[in-house]
Amino acid sequence: MSNSSEDDIQARARQALERGTFDWIGKGITQGDIDLVELNENLRIYQAELELQNAELRVTQAAAERTANRYTVLFSAIPQPVLVVERGGLILMTNEAANRLFGLQHHHLRKHYLPRLVSKSSDEQLDNMLRHAWANNVNEPILIHFLTTDGGSFQGELRVARLPAENDGADHLICTVTDLTERLRQEQDLRSTYARLRESETRYRMLADYSTDWDYWRDPEGRYLYVSPACEAVCGHPPEAFVANNKLMDDLIHPDDLAQWQAHIQEVFSHSEQATTLKPERLILRLFRPDGEMRWIEHLCRPVYDIDETYQGRRGVNRDITVRQQAEILMDLQKRRSESLLELHLAADELNEISLIRYGLELAAVLTASDLGFVQLIHDHQHNDAEIVTWSRATLARGRRLPAAELHSLVTSCNLWDAAMLQRQPFVCNDYSTYDTKLELPPHHLPLTRFVTIPVMDGGRVQMLAGLGNKASDYVDLDLETIQLIANAIWRIVCQRRVEQALRVSEQRFRRLSMLMSDIAYSCIEVGSNRYRLDWVNGAVEAITGHSAAAIVAMGTWRRLVVLEDRALFDLHALNLLDADAETNAISTCQLRLRRRDGGTAWVEITNQRAPKKADIGTFMVA
Structure with a gap:
């Protein structure tokens, strides 16, 4: 049979299956009309139908088995x-x-x-x-x-x-x-963690709210999440002001410290890995309150992380250290003052009076950060007679010093004279541009922004006027104390130098006079307990004793020239002056013999006077 016949039979069998006509064989037999050829063909069609049904059943069974296997695997795995x-x-x-x-x-x-x-x-x-x-x-x-x-x-x-x-x-x-064991455990751990977190936050807020330190917390973007109430006592602004304005701190910081603060903020909020691992850095900053008062704060901040080590921003504290800083500044100023006074006294031996005053004025200018200064000596209080002694080195370096007449006019027109001479008080002007009685300065003079003038008292009168000016900030009481301290020291040294100079002149006159005398004049100084030696000898020494003045001073005492029989009288004469009950300026006189260099003797009358500062002055007159 050809393939076309087979295909036709299968097509007819599929058609019978689709129609459901399965009784055509029985009908043919019942009717008795049987054709063997047709019967054979119909049986073949029926066989094909059965094979098609079996094939479909096998496909369906295989699909069911695959589904069951997948379900079993899925169920088990x-x-x-x-x-x-x-x-x-x-x-x-x-x-x-x-x-x-x-x-x-x-x-x-x-x-x-x-x-x-x-x-x-x-x-x-x-x-x-x-x-x-x-x-x-x-x-x-x-x-x-x-x-x-x-x-x-x-x-x-x-x-x-x-x-x-x-x-x-x-x-x-x-x-x-x-x-749910693990999930419930995690939920319990989470609840416990949140409970501890709430408890910790409560404790932190209690500590922060009642702490005198200004605490805060800023998120990674720099926004304030928390600011403690103590901030208002330090800076004068409530916590809400910082939450509303993240840049408020920039408005409070002193202009000289603003660049340091902004660089710090830029560094810690740069969102880099290095920014979150930076070591805490302490900053000393100045800020201004709304009332104008300046406060010193110590700033310290560090990164904040949660349980998962996620960066949560920075927690910081600003501690008010105004009192401590002022104490440190005062201690440093006291140290610098002491060093300046020591330098001034050491320089007194090497400088003349004008240079010494200028040097002291320069020390005061450095201590007060002043840009110009002057010193006047007062000669006549009734006629306002004052002498400009010197300008500070900074003023002289600019070549813009005010002439003496204009300076004196400035002092008298700005009520400085009344403040210094009559009230005997310092005069402070911290804003010369708004001063009512200011003097129009010449164009060549240094611009004057602020100044202070200090009177120096001695003997109940003003003897010297010291002035400094053009400090970058206002003059305060510490500046006045510093200028007064240096000015007083300058005047004391000047007075001491003048007294010493007068004594030297007087001594030179006395020595010249004693050399013209027919007697011997001498002085003794104490070198130990009740021990004296000759300090100087003038007059007719060689004519009376035959020894030179230098030889007598080298002997150290007149006792070596006193004849042996008169030494007891000489000792008694000396003891009268050395007696503890003897008054200062007490005078003792005796007559005795001295051994001359040529072996002869000379009768002399010795007169000694006990002088202050443990020195004796005596004279010899030839008897």
Whole structure:
């Protein structure tokens, strides 16, 4: 038979299958009209029909087996614990995850009931859920307290759905269980963590709210999350002002410290890895309150991380150190003052009067950061007679010093004279541009912004006027104290130098006079307890004793020239002057003989006077 005939037979058989006409053979036999050829062909068609049906059945069976295998693999391998139970709760099937979770073995199947895996406290919930799932196919999950075959327990979430039966059998229930042990533990840890966090935050806020330190917390973008109430006592602004304006701190910082502050903020909020690992840096800053008062603060900040080490910004503290800083500034100023006074006294031996005054004025200018200065000596208080002694080195270097006449006019026109001479008080002008009685300065003079003038008193009168000016900031009481201290020291040294100069002149006159005398004049100084030696000898020394004045001074005492018989008288004469009860300026006189260099003797009358400062002055007159 040809292939075309076979294909035709299969086509006719498929057509009969599709139409469902399977009784055509019986009809032919019943009617008695049998054609063997046609019968053979029809049987072949029927055979083809059966083969087609078998082929379709095999395909359907293979598909069903593949589906069943996939379901079995999925059921066994799914990580979710799954149990198949009867309506009464008998466990029919479990997967590996359920076996591990409940500790089930193969022999438990069809012998173990689901209620035995649930604690008594959850029995009612399980019964209600099973009935609801049987009636409504599915239901919402509930929390069940489960038991394991080895005596353990855990909290789990149960879902139940109705599973249609196979081959007209009874329906079953499929149950999925989610072990909530780890999730509940994490939730408990999270609740505990949040509780500790709230407690910590409460303690922190209590400490921060009642602390005198200004605490704050800024997020990674630089916005304020928290500012302690202490900020208002330090800077004069409430916490809400900083939360509303992240740049408020820039408006408060002293202009000289602003660049340092902005560089610090730029560095710590640069969002780089290095910014979050920077070591805490302490900054000493100045800021101004709304009332104009300046405060010193110590700033310190460090990065903040949460439990997961996530960067949460920076926590900082601004501590008011105004009192400490002022004390440190005062200590430093006292040290510099002492050093300046020492330098001034050391320079007194090397400088003349004008240079010494200028040097002291320069020291005061450095201590007060003043740019110009002058010193005047007062000669006549009634006629306002004053002499400009010197300008400061900075003023002289610019070549713009004010002439003496204009300076004197400035002093008298600005009420400086009354303040210094009559009230005997310092005069301070911290804004010369707005001063009512200011003097129009010549164009060549240094511009004057502020100045201070200090009178120096001696003997109840003003003897000297010291002035400094053009400090970058206002003059304060510490500046006045410093200028007064240096000016007083200058005047004391000047007076001492003048007295010493007058004494030297007087001594030179006395020595010249004594050399013209026919007598001998001498002075003794104390070198030990009741021990004296000759200091100088003038007059007719060589004519009376035959020895030179230098030889007599080298001997150290007149006793070596006194004849032996008169030494007791000489000692008694000396003891009268050395007596502790003897008054200053006491005079003692005696007559005795001196041994001349040529061996002869000379009668002399010795007159000694006890002078102040443990020195004796005496004279010899030839008897």
